[in-house]
Amino acid sequence: MDSPPLQHEHEHEPQRLSALYQYHNAPEVAPAHGLEYDDTVYPSSDKYPVIREAPSYDPSNYKGKHAFINDNRPPRIIFGMKVRTFLVVALVMALIIVGAAVGGAVGGKSMRENETQDGTQVSNLSNENSTAASSTSSATSTTSTFAAATPTYTPLSDCPASNDTGYTSSYAQLSSTTSTSTSTTAGLTFTKYCAFAGPLSQSGAARITEAYVYSFSDCIEVCAGYNYYNAGSNCTVAVYEPAGDRPANCWVGQLDGVLVSALKAENGTDVALLTQ
Incomplete structure (x- = not known):
């Protein structure tokens, strides 16, 4: 096979x-x-x-x-950018934001300081204008931050030449031209006495008010003005001390029945009594 x-x-x-x-x-x-x-x-x-x-x-x-x-x-991508590029861009953006925040804070502080300085300058200019206006006007408005200049005038007295002489207040001329009958009845006539102790310290005397004035007659006008506007003769005594210090060298009040012979002699103090 x-x-x-x-x-x-x-x-x-x-x-x-x-x-x-x-x-x-x-x-x-x-x-x-x-x-x-x-x-x-x-x-x-x-x-x-x-x-x-x-x-x-x-x-x-x-x-x-x-x-x-x-x-x-391919490399990793973040927002269409490589990682390294993204980190660089993020760092730059962070620096820009921080710089803008710091610049805004500094600029705002500077603006506030400038506004404060401008407000202070305007306030100082206003005070200077107020001071200039007060020197040309006898009546000035005061504020809590304004100190009015203190006058340097020396208070005077017409004593002893005016001792035991009468004095009629200037309010009497207003009484003759007004239709108020009560004003004409106010006590506006006084008698001056020199070198006597003030009777307002005696028992029963009532002190009404006080003031700082520059003459004996001005002290009497304080008492007369009270009588004029209160339609009566409530103020009967005016005591004036030319050498007195602020806030007062004139005191006015009420004491009825005062006798000059009962007053003690005291140099430097003048007394005016309401004529009954």
């Missing part, structure tokens, strides 16, 4: 495949990313893929760099 014809030896040899697939009967396909063809025969591990590169991001190297230089994977 004839033997079957021999076939060519190459027909019995399997088609040569890569080392990865030469012992598999599956059709050969393109390798996945990270795998390479290797015709070397590995006797113990030739049935498993050979990984020729490390993972794209090595867990032991947390710097975000690829394990191999020739890794062509």
Whole structure:
């Protein structure tokens, strides 16, 4: 019996495949990313893929760099920018915001200081104008921050030349021109006495008010004005001390039945009594 014809030896040899697939009967396909063809025969591990590169991001190297230089994977993108570009832009924006905040705070403080200085200058100018106006007018309005200049006049007295002489208040001229009958009955006529102690310290005396004046007649006018506006003769005594200090050198009040002979002599004090 004839033997079957021999076939060519190459027909019995399997088609040569890569080392990865030469012992598999599956059709050969393109390798996945990270795998390479290797015709070397590995006797113990030739049935498993050979990984020729490390993972794209090595867990032991947390710097975000690829394990191999020739890794062509795209870099990480944040808001359309690379990580380094994004960090630079974020730093610049933070510096701009901080600079704007600091500049605004400094500018606001400077504006407040300027407004305060302007207000102080306006206040000082107003005070200067008020002082100039007060020098040309006898009547001035005062405020809590304005100190009126103290007159330097020396209070005078017409004693002893006016001792035991009569004095009629200037309010008498107003009484003659007014239709108020009570004004004409007010006590406006006094008698001056020089160098006598004031009787308002005696028992039964009532002090009405006090003032700082520059003459004996002005002190009497304080008492007469009280009588004029109160329609009566309630103020009967005026005591004047020219050398007295502020706030008062004139005291007026009421004490009926005062006798000049009963008063004690006292230099520097003048007394006016209402004429009955």
